[in-house]
Amino acid sequence: MYIMERQNCLPILLSFLLVFLLSVTTSKAQTNHTTNVAVHPMDPLTVQEINQVRGILTLYAANKSLSLYSVVLEEPPKSDVLRWRQGDPLFPRRASVIARFDEGPILILYVDIKSGQVDRATTSPLSGYPFLSLDELVTASSAPFTSVAFNKSITDRGVDLADLICAPLSPGMNSSYNLFVWWFGKKEENRKLIKVQCFITENTINFYMRPIEGLTVIVDLYTSQVVEVSDHGKHIPIPNPSNTDYRYSAQNNSNKNAKPINPISVEQPNGPSFTVKNNHQITWANWEFHLKPDPRAGSIISGAKFRDPYSGEIRNVMYKGMVSELFVPYMDPTESWYFKTYMDAGEYGLGLTASSLEPYNDCPKNARYMDAVFVTNDGKPFVRSNIICVFERYAGDIAWRHTQTAIAGEEIREVRPKVTLVARMVSTIGNYDYIVDWIFQTDGRIRIEVSLSGITIVKGTKYKNMEEVPKEEDLYGTLVSENIIGVQHDHFVAFYLDMDVDGPNNSFVKVDIRKQKTSPGESPRKSYLKATRNVAKTEKDAQIKLSLYEPSEFHVVNPNKNSKVGNLVGYKVEPGANAASLLDLDDPPQIRGAFTNNQIWVTPYNESEIWAAGTFAWQSQGDDTLATWSNRNRAIENKDIVVWYILGFHHITCQEDFPVMPTVSAGFDLKPVNFFDWNPILGARPNFEKDLPSCQANGHT
Amino acid sequence: MYIMERQNCLPILLSFLLVFLLSVTTSKAQTNHTTNVAVHPMDPLTVQEINQVRGILTLYAANKSLSLYSVVLEEPPKSDVLRWRQGDPLFPRRASVIARFDEGPILILYVDIKSGQVDRATTSPLSGYPFLSLDELVTASSAPFTSVAFNKSITDRGVDLADLICAPLSPGMNSSYNLFVWWFGKKEENRKLIKVQCFITENTINFYMRPIEGLTVIVDLYTSQVVEVSDHGKHIPIPNPSNTDYRYSAQNNSNKNAKPINPISVEQPNGPSFTVKNNHQITWANWEFHLKPDPRAGSIISGAKFRDPYSGEIRNVMYKGMVSELFVPYMDPTESWYFKTYMDAGEYGLGLTASSLEPYNDCPKNARYMDAVFVTNDGKPFVRSNIICVFERYAGDIAWRHTQTAIAGEEIREVRPKVTLVARMVSTIGNYDYIVDWIFQTDGRIRIEVSLSGITIVKGTKYKNMEEVPKEEDLYGTLVSENIIGVQHDHFVAFYLDMDVDGPNNSFVKVDIRKQKTSPGESPRKSYLKATRNVAKTEKDAQIKLSLYEPSEFHVVNPNKNSKVGNLVGYKVEPGANAASLLDLDDPPQIRGAFTNNQIWVTPYNESEIWAAGTFAWQSQGDDTLATWSNRNRAIENKDIVVWYILGFHHITCQEDFPVMPTVSAGFDLKPVNFFDWNPILGARPNFEKDLPSCQANGHT
Known part of the structure; x- marks a missing residue:
C-alpha cells in the first residue's frame, strides 16, 4: 500500500506525488532520456514518444480533463517481433493507454504515435478499476478530514493531526454481510472506493509500528464523498515507538553489538562480462x-x-x-x-x-x-x-x-x-x-x-x-x-x-x-x-x-x-x-x-x-x-x-x-x-x- | 561407490588405497599434525592419540591380526561437554573403535587413551557390517580374476584386461526371489558380501560412461570366494567414449565455444572476519x-x-x-x-x-x-x-x-x-x-x-x-x-x-x-x-x-x-x-x-x-x-x-x-x-x- 501524510494541517502529502517529485529531480540517470530513441520492438516508450502520446490524447479529449492511469508500449504482434532482426526498422510504435475523460467511464485506448491517431477506444465489460490516479489520491487524502466523525476519532485518541499519516488501501473484496454474493454492499455499488487507515509518526520514522487501530474511512474516489467511517479501536492503545527506528543513524550501541564484518566485495577488475x-x-x-x-x-x-x-x-x-x-x-x-x-x-x-x-x-x-x-x-x-x-x-x-x-x-x-x-x-x-x-x-x-x-x-x-x-x-x-x-x-x-x-x-x-x-x-x-x-x-x-x-x-x-x-x-x-x-x-x-x-x-x-x-x-x-x-x-x-x-x-x-x-x-x-x-x-x-x-x-x- | 582398477594384470589398484597414499604424501596440511594436541572435548583424535590407540589395540589383540574399520573420538557425555568451559582440562580422551581380530566377529571397543585400557568390547546383536576394510577391498579386487566365468565374460567382449576398472558395490538388499523375506538368499546368509561391476578406461578417463553392462560378480569378503558371476549383458555394446572426457585440457574448441566470463572474485583485503x-x-x-x-x-x-x-x-x-x-x-x-x-x-x-x-x-x-x-x-x-x-x-x-x-x-x-x-x-x-x-x-x-x-x-x-x-x-x-x-x-x-x-x-x-x-x-x-x-x-x-x-x-x-x-x-x-x-x-x-x-x-x-x-x-x-x-x-x-x-x-x-x-x-x-x-x-x-x-x-x- 501507499502512504499519505498530513503535515501541519496542509493537505495530506502523498508518497505517490513525492516519488514523482524525487524522480523528476534525480540526476543519476544512466541515459540521456530526452534524446533517447527506441530501436527494438520491445523497447519501452521514450520521453519523446510519451510527449507525443500526451499531445495526441489532449487533442482527442477535446476540452475534457484527462486522467491517465497507464501509458505503456503496445507491443507489436508476437509474429512480427519474432521475425524482427537487429537493424530492421521498427514496426509502427503504438501506446496502450488506460484513461478517463472528465467523469466518463474507464477507457482503453490504442494510440498510433506516428499517425497521431487513436486507433481504438473501448470500455471494459468486466469488473474492476485500474490503479489509483494522482487525482484520486488527492481525493483520498483530503476527504477523511471533511468527516467530523473521523476528526473526532483522531482527537479523542489524543493524537495531533500533524502526526497523522494515512495509507490508501485497496478495498479488496465485498464488505457485505448478505448471504447472496454481492461484491460490494449497496453503498459501494458502481463506485471506485478506497479505504483509508492511519498511523502516527510521533517519535519514529517507522509509523507502521504505531497504528491507529480499528479506524477505517471509506471514500468514494469519483465523488470525493466519505461513504463510511468506522471505529472499532477506541480501546486499543497506540503502541509505543521504542526500538522501531531501523535507520543506521538511529541505532544505539547495544543494537550495534554484533561483531562487525570486514569489508567484502565482488571484484571484476576487467569489468563485467555482459x-x-x-x-x-x-x-x-x-x-x-x-x-x-x-x-x-x-x-x-x-x-x-x-x-x-x-x-x-x-x-x-x-x-x-x-x-x-x-x-x-x-x-x-x-x-x-x-x-x-x-x-x-x-x-x-x-x-x-x-x-x-x-x-x-x-x-x-x-x-x-x-x-x-x-x-x-x-x-x-x-x-x-x-x-x-x-x-x-x-x-x-x-x-x-x-x-x-x-x-x-x-x-x-x-x-x-x-x-x-x-x-x-x-x-x-x-x-x-x-x-x-x-x-x-x-x-x-x-x-x-x-x-x-x-x-x-x-x-x-x-x-x-x-x-x-x-x-x-x-x-x-x-x-x-x-x-x-x-x-x-x-x-x-x-x-x-x-x-x-x-x-x-x-x-x-x-x-x-x-x-x-x-x-x-x-x-x-x-x-x-x-x-x-x-x-x-x-x-x-x-x-x-x-x-x-x-x-x-x-x-x-x-x-x-x-x-x-x-x-x-x-x-x-x-x-x-x-x-x-x-x-x-x-x-x-x-x-x-x-x-x-x-x-x-x-x-x-x-x-x-x-x-x-x-x-x-x-x-x-x-x-x-x-x-x-x-x-x-x-x-x-x-x-x-x-x-x-x-x-x-x-x-x-x-x-x-x-x-x-x-x-x-x-x-x-x-x-x-x-x-x-x-x-x-x-x-x-x-x-x-x-x-x-x-x-x-x-x-x- | 569406490572404484578399483586393474592395470597391466597387476592386482587391481584400489581408489581407497590410492586416496590414502595421496593423502599421506600431501604437503598442504594447515597444521603440524605430528605435534597437535586436543584442547576441546569435541576435538577429533590427533595423530599422537591415534598412534596410542594403535599401540593399545595391538597389545589387546595379542597375536591376532587387527583389522580396523573405524577409529574415532568417543565423545564425552553431553552433560560433561555442556559444562566444559574454554581452558578447562579435558575429560579423559577415549576412542570408539570398530574392529575385527583375525576371523572373529565385528567388535565395538572403547579405548581409554590415557589409561591404555580397552574399557568395553562388545559384539552387535543387530544385522549389518561396517565399511569395507582395506583387506576386504584387496579381496574384492583380486577375487573376480580367480573366476573363469568372469575372465571369459570380459575377453568374450573383446576387452583388454588392462583397460578394466571395477567398482566395489555394496550389495544393498536381499537378492532372494523367495516369497518370505529372506534378507539374503541362502548363499548369502552370514557372509559379508560385495558386488563387483566393471567399466573400461580405453580412450576416456570417464570410464563410468563405458560400463560392461550386466556383468556382476558377488564376492565373499571373509573367504575371498566368488559366490556368483552373472552376465546378462553379452548383447549390450560398450558405449563409445566420444564427448565423455570432462577435463579442461581435453576440451576442443567447440566445447569452449561459450563466451568467456571475465575474472570475478570475492575480495576481503582486510582478511576474513572469522x-x-x-x-x-x-x-x-x-x-x-x-x-x-x-x-x-x-x-x-x-x-x-x-x-x-x-x-x-x-x-x-x-x-x-x-x-x-x-x-x-x-x-x-x-x-x-x-x-x-x-x-x-x-x-x-x-x-x-x-x-x-x-x-x-x-x-x-x-x-x-x-x-x-x-x-x-x-x-x-x-x-x-x-x-x-x-x-x-x-x-x-x-x-x-x-x-x-x-x-x-x-x-x-x-x-x-x-x-x-x-x-x-x-x-x-x-x-x-x-x-x-x-x-x-x-x-x-x-x-x-x-x-x-x-x-x-x-x-x-x-x-x-x-x-x-x-x-x-x-x-x-x-x-x-x-x-x-x-x-x-x-x-x-x-x-x-x-x-x-x-x-x-x-x-x-x-x-x-x-x-x-x-x-x-x-x-x-x-x-x-x-x-x-x-x-x-x-x-x-x-x-x-x-x-x-x-x-x-x-x-x-x-x-x-x-x-x-x-x-x-x-x-x-x-x-x-x-x-x-x-x-x-x-x-x-x-x-x-x-x-x-x-x-x-x-x-x-x-x-x-x-x-x-x-x-x-x-x-x-x-x-x-x-x-x-x-x-x-x-x-x-x-x-x-x-x-x-x-x-x-x-x-x-x-x-x-x-x-x-x-x-x-x-x-x-x-x-x-x-x-x-x-x-x-x-x-x-x-x-x-x-x-x-x-x-x-x-x-x-
Whole structure:
C-alpha cells in the first residue's frame, strides 16, 4: 500500500506525488532520456514518444480533463517481433493507454504515435478499476478530514493531526454481510472506493509500528464523498515507538553489538562480462535477452535466447517472462482487516512502486543500472533512475565438479566455479519490499527468486504480554512487541512465462513419477519409481497442484524437434519451496485471486491474457482471471503456450520480523531438459589464481 | 561407490588405497599434525592419540591380526561437554573403535587413551557390517580374476584386461526371489558380501560412461570366494567414449565455444572476519561453533551458540548437527541394478571419500581450509589436507531493506548487505559428488544446503536413438547419449540436528496452518488461515509428512523460557524443496532406509542413536533405523530432543547430465522464531563505498 501524510494541517502529502517529485529531480540517470530513441520492438516508450502520446490524447479529449492511469508500449504482434532482426526498422510504435475523460467511464485506448491517431477506444465489460490516479489520491487524502466523525476519532485518541499519516488501501473484496454474493454492499455499488487507515509518526520514522487501530474511512474516489467511517479501536492503545527506528543513524550501541564484518566485495577488475546495447539488450555468456522496466509488472524479460555451444545456433527459450500479479491476503476476518487482500501489481504497480536501487547495498559494487521512464497521471514522462540493476554473481559455488582417484595413481579433479547474471528490481508497496531476481546461468538455467523484506504490517492490541492473552489463536497473528500483533498473511506471486522452446509451438508434458510394484518373481525389489510422460491436450490437463507424494516433472517441449538421440528438446519448470492458497474456493478473495487455485497453469498464447487477476484488479470480482481463461479448456498441445507459475509464502510472523524483517526467499527454476545434447558447460574455464585481481584495503575500515 | 582398477594384470589398484597414499604424501596440511594436541572435548583424535590407540589395540589383540574399520573420538557425555568451559582440562580422551581380530566377529571397543585400557568390547546383536576394510577391498579386487566365468565374460567382449576398472558395490538388499523375506538368499546368509561391476578406461578417463553392462560378480569378503558371476549383458555394446572426457585440457574448441566470463572474485583485503582457534573452534559475527571432519558423517558442527546482540548473552542453539546417512536407491528392478540402494555414509563414509578441496574453484579465494586426520585399516593416522573450507559469502544479496518515501519529502532507504559464513565439504562417492554446506547467517539462521554433481551412473543399452525404443518406460531412465541410459534414482540425506535452544530441554511444536471457516454474519470473508500450536508429546506425534495442503511450521521451543512479550523462544525447521520416498513400505530397500518414511522426526537424545540407517549399514536389514527407534514412541516434551530432517531429490536424468552433471541444490533452514526479542541485525552496518577494496587486474586474462 501507499502512504499519505498530513503535515501541519496542509493537505495530506502523498508518497505517490513525492516519488514523482524525487524522480523528476534525480540526476543519476544512466541515459540521456530526452534524446533517447527506441530501436527494438520491445523497447519501452521514450520521453519523446510519451510527449507525443500526451499531445495526441489532449487533442482527442477535446476540452475534457484527462486522467491517465497507464501509458505503456503496445507491443507489436508476437509474429512480427519474432521475425524482427537487429537493424530492421521498427514496426509502427503504438501506446496502450488506460484513461478517463472528465467523469466518463474507464477507457482503453490504442494510440498510433506516428499517425497521431487513436486507433481504438473501448470500455471494459468486466469488473474492476485500474490503479489509483494522482487525482484520486488527492481525493483520498483530503476527504477523511471533511468527516467530523473521523476528526473526532483522531482527537479523542489524543493524537495531533500533524502526526497523522494515512495509507490508501485497496478495498479488496465485498464488505457485505448478505448471504447472496454481492461484491460490494449497496453503498459501494458502481463506485471506485478506497479505504483509508492511519498511523502516527510521533517519535519514529517507522509509523507502521504505531497504528491507529480499528479506524477505517471509506471514500468514494469519483465523488470525493466519505461513504463510511468506522471505529472499532477506541480501546486499543497506540503502541509505543521504542526500538522501531531501523535507520543506521538511529541505532544505539547495544543494537550495534554484533561483531562487525570486514569489508567484502565482488571484484571484476576487467569489468563485467555482459554488455548492454541500446539500454535494454543484454548479452552475457551464451545468453541474450531484452530487459525493461514496466509500471505494472516490474521488470520484463523478453526474447531470451541461448547460443548453443555445440551448434553455434541461437536458440529461443522464452518469449517473455514477468510477474503478472502479486496477491497478499491477510488472515484476520475482523472489520478493520478482512478486506486486506491486496493485488499489488494490479492495484499499485510493481514498477511504479519500485525504488531507485542503492549502490553497494541493494546491488553489489560490480552492478550496472537501468532507468525507467514512466508517465504521470497528466501524461508527462518522468524518469525513475536506477530502477533495475544487472550484475554478475559469484557466491563461491560450484557449477560442476568431479574428483576421480582411481586412474593409475593420478588424481583427476575438475571443478568449475558458478557465475550467474542477476537482473534485479525492488518494489516497495508501502510497507513491504519485494526483491525480484531473474538469474541466468551459463548452463542454460533461469532461476527466478523472490525475496521479501520491509515492514510487516501490524495490528494494535491491548495486550503487552502473551500471558494476558486468553486465546492465542484469536490474535490472528503473533505478539511481536508490546501492543503489536504481526498479522498472518500469504503472498502469491504469479509468473507469466511465455516459453518458446526452439520456436513458439510447444507442448506441456507431465512426467509423472509413481511407484510401480514389481510382479511376483520379477525382481527382489517389490517396488521402484517409474516416470511416465503425459502430454497435456487441453488447459485442464495442465492445472497442476504440486504434491510431494504424487510428484511430477513439468516439461515444456518442442514436439517438432528431437535431440541427437531422439528426445524432445525441452525446458522444465522446477518448483522450489512453495505454499498453496488454502482459502475456500468460493471465498471472495479466493475468487479474485483464483490464479492461486493451482501452482502451475498452461494457457494458449493470447495477447489479452496477461494479468492473472484481470486487467482491472482494483475492486475486481474475479470475472477476468487466469482461472476463468483456463477453464475454457482450450487445446494446448503443439501450440504457442504460456506457462504460469504461482509462488506462495505463508507468513506467520515472529518477533525477529519487528521492526523490519530479515529477508526470506523462495523461487523456482526453468531448466533445460534434453535441450542440449550434452552438458552445455563442459568446456567452461576453471578459475586460475593468476586471473584473479590484486586488491588493497581502501580508506578507513 | 569406490572404484578399483586393474592395470597391466597387476592386482587391481584400489581408489581407497590410492586416496590414502595421496593423502599421506600431501604437503598442504594447515597444521603440524605430528605435534597437535586436543584442547576441546569435541576435538577429533590427533595423530599422537591415534598412534596410542594403535599401540593399545595391538597389545589387546595379542597375536591376532587387527583389522580396523573405524577409529574415532568417543565423545564425552553431553552433560560433561555442556559444562566444559574454554581452558578447562579435558575429560579423559577415549576412542570408539570398530574392529575385527583375525576371523572373529565385528567388535565395538572403547579405548581409554590415557589409561591404555580397552574399557568395553562388545559384539552387535543387530544385522549389518561396517565399511569395507582395506583387506576386504584387496579381496574384492583380486577375487573376480580367480573366476573363469568372469575372465571369459570380459575377453568374450573383446576387452583388454588392462583397460578394466571395477567398482566395489555394496550389495544393498536381499537378492532372494523367495516369497518370505529372506534378507539374503541362502548363499548369502552370514557372509559379508560385495558386488563387483566393471567399466573400461580405453580412450576416456570417464570410464563410468563405458560400463560392461550386466556383468556382476558377488564376492565373499571373509573367504575371498566368488559366490556368483552373472552376465546378462553379452548383447549390450560398450558405449563409445566420444564427448565423455570432462577435463579442461581435453576440451576442443567447440566445447569452449561459450563466451568467456571475465575474472570475478570475492575480495576481503582486510582478511576474513572469522577466527579459527585451536584448529576447530570458529567464531564469526555473533556465532561460535566447533567444526570437525568425521570419516562417516563428513563434517560435524557442534556447540553452535549465538551471542544475543541485545543481552550480550551467549545462547545455545544446536549441540550437534551433521549428516547421518545418505540413501541412494536406483529405480531399475532388473538383475544388475535392483540392489543399488546405497547408504553412502554408512557403507563408504562421507569423510573417507571427501576430496582435498581445490582452491579458487571448490571454494573461493577468501576461503580457509581445515585438514582431517583419519585412520588406515591397520591403525595408522593419515592426513587428508584441505578437506573442509570455511569462507564468507557475499553474493550481492540483501539481509533486510526498506524504502520509505512518505515522510515529509525525505526518502528513507535503508539496506543491509547479506554476508554469510559457509563451512563446506565435498564427498565423492565413486561417481557422485556431494557438496554439503553449513551456512551461518548474521540473523541467527543456519541454512544447510546439499548440491549434487559428478557423474550420473549409467546403464549400457543397445539403443542409439529413442526412435528404436519400443517402450520408453522400460528404459528405467533417459537415453542420455548413444547406448547410454541415465538410470533414475533418488537421493535422501538424513540430517541429525541435536537442537538445544537455550538449553537441552526443548519441545517440538507443530504450528498447523489450516483453513478456518467464518460463522454466518461473522465477516464478509468466508475463510481465513488459522495457526494452531500443537505440542508433540511423544515421538509418533512428531513423525512428519510434509504437505502443501496441510502445512505446518515446525518449532523447537524451550518451554522453560519466554521472550520479552511472552512467546516461547524457539528455532524452526523450515523445509525447502524436497522429495519423499515413494517405495513400498515393505520393500527391502525402504525397510533399510526407513528413515525416509517421514521428512521430519524427533527423538529423545540418546547417544547410541546417531546413524539413521543403523550403526552397521552394509547389508543391514532395517532393525536399527531411525524408524525403529521412533516407533518406541517415547516422550519428547520438555526433553533433550534431536530433530531429524530428511532432504530428498528425485533424479530423472537428462542429456545435460552427460558426461558430468551441472550442480543441483536443495536445502533447508534452521531459523530463529521468537528467539530474539526483535530483529537481531537491526544494528547491522551497511556497505560504504569507502570501505570496499581497490583492485587491479592480475596477469593474463
